[in-house]
Amino acid sequence: MDEVIADAVQRFTEWYHRDFNVLLTPEHLHGKRLLEAVAPDHRKPLREYLDTVGFFQDLPVMPDSQAVLRQMADRYELFIATAAMGFPLSFGEKFEWLRTHFDFIPTSHVVFCGDKSILNADYLIDDNAYNFRDFRGEGILFTSHHNVHETQYRRVNNWKEVAEMFL
């Protein structure tokens, strides 16, 4: 969900700027996880954003994700899985966000989990390569600032490339 269909980095940079008056640019983030890109004493408060009411509300939708997934839904059985268990306050907001922006995916096909190895699927499109390690299908890496140096998996840079691969 985050960094694949929902742009949580934008919310992070927005709140980080508001609270610390530092503006993170794509150049700061290139090749790094968010917490690696900030001053060490800013890491704890930034981690807490994820368990703050409002963080996952109204996140921007990643470009073309709706149109491409809507087309894919005609040919594939789609599930949206998100590692929400680390941030229990996010459950309601993530659920509402999906109802708002991806209402063509039935709620029965939404999964809140922690460890994605529990997913029984043929493909997993994800920005975190560690989710592919014990995944039974094929992992497709969705490009994000933190994974640009990862070379082990098939990569898609955006939803247009997902469409080319699957449609």
Added chain:
Amino acid sequence: MDEVIADAVQRFTEWYHRDFNVLLTPEHLHGKRLLEAVAPDHRKPLREYLDTVGFFQDLPVMPDSQAVLRQMADRYELFIATAAMGFPLSFGEKFEWLRTHFDFIPTSHVVFCGDKSILNADYLIDDNAYNFRDFRGEGILFTSHHNVHETQYRRVNNWKEVAEMFL
């Protein structure tokens, strides 16, 4: 989760008695789903209990489930999966309940889903046989009032029998 480690039927009968002054007994429920056991005009309000704040709070723990799962955790990788997506208000209460009563299961191994065919596991212990239809592993039916006539799957009547099977 419900009817396997958490006794939701007890909460149902308790609230039903409170609101309609009818006491459901095991005899009423034998061989029936809850909604089949009540007067047709009571079905809608009963269904709404599931999406009412407090319903999943403090549910009784099914006998022996903690002790047996704690032992199983030494030998198996355990996940708790629950079809929570139909009742978004239940997310927080279900999560808290698991932290309270099953703290030895890490949050990474909790799954809120709808369709359990998404689970990649070897066994699924569940009271609803329909969850086994597209499940990739083996379904083990946990006896509940509504499934007593189901004969297609291996059955366990209680957690002592789960222990005999897996330990």
